[in-house]
Amino acid sequence: xxxxxxxxxxxxxxxxxxxxxxxxxxxxxxxxxxxxxxxxxxxxxxxxxxxxxxxxxxxxxxxxxxxxxxxxxxxxxxxxxxxxxxxxxxxxxxxxxxxxxxxxxxxxxxxxxxxxxxxxxxxxxxxxxxxxxxxxxxxxxxxxxxxxxxxxxxxxxxxxxxxxxxxxxxxxxxxxxxxxxxxxxxxxxxxxxxxxxxxxxxxxxxxxxxxxxxxxxxxxxxxxxxxxxxxxxxxxxxxxxxxxxxxxxxxxxxxxxxxxxxxxxxxxxxxxxxxxxxxxxxxxxxxx
Numbered sequence: 137x138x139x140x141x142x143x144x145x146x147x148x149x150x151x152x153x154x155x156x157x158x159x160x161x162x163x164x165x166x167x168x169x170x171x172x173x174x175x176x177x178x179x180x181x182x183x184x185x186x187x188x189x190x191x192x193x194x195x196x197x198x199x200x201x202x203x204x205x206x207x208x209x210x211x212x213x214x215x216x217x218x219x220x221x222x223x224x225x226x227x228x229x230x231x232x233x234x235x236x237x238x239x240x241x242x243x244x245x246x247x248x249x250x251x252x253x254x255x256x257x258x259x260x261x262x263x264x265x266x267x268x269x270x271x272x273x274x275x276x277x278x279x280x281x282x283x284x285x286x287x288x289x290x291x292x293x294x295x296x297x298x299x300x301x302x303x304x305x306x307x308x309x310x311x312x313x314x315x316x317x318x319x320x321x322x323x324x325x326x327x328x329x330x331x332x333x334x335x336x337x338x339x340x341x342x343x344x345x346x347x348x349x350x351x352x353x354x355x356x357x358x359x360x361x362x363x364x365x366x367x368x369x370x371x372x373x374x375x376x377x378x379x380x381x382x383x384x385x386x387x388x389x390x391x392x393x394x395x396x397x398x399x400x401x402x403x404x405x406x407x408x409x410x411x412x413x414x415x416x417x418x419x420x421x422x423x424x
Contacts, residue, residue, distance in 0.1 A: 151199070155223060160184050162227070164192050168202050168212040169220045175210065228253035236260060242366035242380055244352030247394055254386040261381050271377055276300050278358040279310075286357040287314035288395050290350075290367050292323055302333045306340045313343040315398045316405075321346050325410040334410040345402035346409070355391055362391045 155161050163182050167173065173181070179189050193210055196202035201216035212220065229252035233240060239260050243252075261274060272294055279285065279300045293301060304310040316324075325331040338344060354365040356379075363379040382388075 151219070152223075154199075155219075158192070160188060161192055161196075162223070164189065165196060165201060165212060165216055165220055166224065168196070168210060169217050172205055172207070172209040172211040174208065178210070225251055225253035228256045232256060232258065236380065239366075239378075239380060242353060242364055244367075247352045248390075249393070250386050250390045254384050254390075255380075255382055257384050258380050258382040258387070260378060262378050271379075272296055275356075275363070275379075278361055278363075279304065282310055282358040284357070284359055285310055285312045285314075286392070286395050287312070287316065288351055288353070288355040288398055289314070290317045290320055291354050291365070292320060298330070298333060302336060305337050305342055308340070311341070312337060313399070314395055315345045315347050315351070315402045317351060318346055318348045321405065321409055331410040335407040338405065338407040338410070343399075344405040345399050346405050347398060347402045351398070352394075355394065357388065357391050357395070360388065362388050364391075 155165070160182070164178060164184065167178060167181060175186070175189060175193065178184070178193075179186050182189070184192070193202060196216065197204070199215075201213055201219060202210055203213050204210055232252040232255045236243075236255070236258065237260075243255075261271065273296075276296050279297060282304075285301070292298075301310075301312070305312050324334045351367050353367045356363040360383050362382045362384075364382075365377065365379045
């Protein structure tokens with residue numbers, strides 16, 4: 137039985153290796169996909185030495201990825217255009233792998249209908265200090281300037297976020313909708329103060345739905361900004377902590393679609409769902 141590696145397309149791997157061994161090759165072919173240029177213009181635009189540029193253009197012509205136009209300029213061929221259309225996202229995806237590193241597992245693979253290249257702007261917002269207030273302050277600032285807030289979550293907002301959320305929604309300064317887990321519904325209704333706050337959110341028009349069981353990730357959309365955090369066995373009263381942050385249009389569209397999908401499959405929540413049990417531990421008027 138042949139080794140699996142022998143089944144791979146050798147010529148395709150050689151082409152990938154040729155490009156990946158030289159950043160200059162990628163830069164020059166990328167430029168050629170965007171317009172027609174003379175060798176001198178390309179040298180100025182790419183900061184590649186003329187000798188190196190001449191050699192690379194000759195190699196690209198030999199491979200059928202670049203061509204000389206009738207005006208004496210150079211441009212990418214259809215082969216070169218198609219190649220870079222796939223190769224650039226691959227580079228950006230690998231770069232994302234390195235940048236997100238250990239938090240890459242927070243992205244839900246089964247529900248991730250977009251490529252990693254769309255997370256090319258994503259950052260892991262790690263506080264400069266160990267103080268969790270820094271992360272909470274960042275999210276609170278987002279809430280304070282958001283007109284539409286959407287959520288898919290297992291985590292409860294810490295007190296400052298809960299207060300801002302309540303204030304802006306009840307004042308009709310912000311809309312809220314999304315899906316929260318059944319465990320989170322129970323937690324939010326476990327003390328009078330918290331239950332009263334969330335009843336007010338529903339009564340003010342927030343469209344919340346309840347899902348029984350795990351969710352693929354914790355996801356929040358603040359107008360243009362998307363925050364993602366892993367979903368797991370963490371306590372539901374954990375702070376939002378360190379999230380992945382992105383403002384990419386495709387990421388935002390994916391986040392909206394994912395929340396829509398889960399909302400369609402979840403059960404509506406009315407204000408009565410947040411009824412505090414007076415016999416529950418900690419059920420006092422100060423409970424938050």
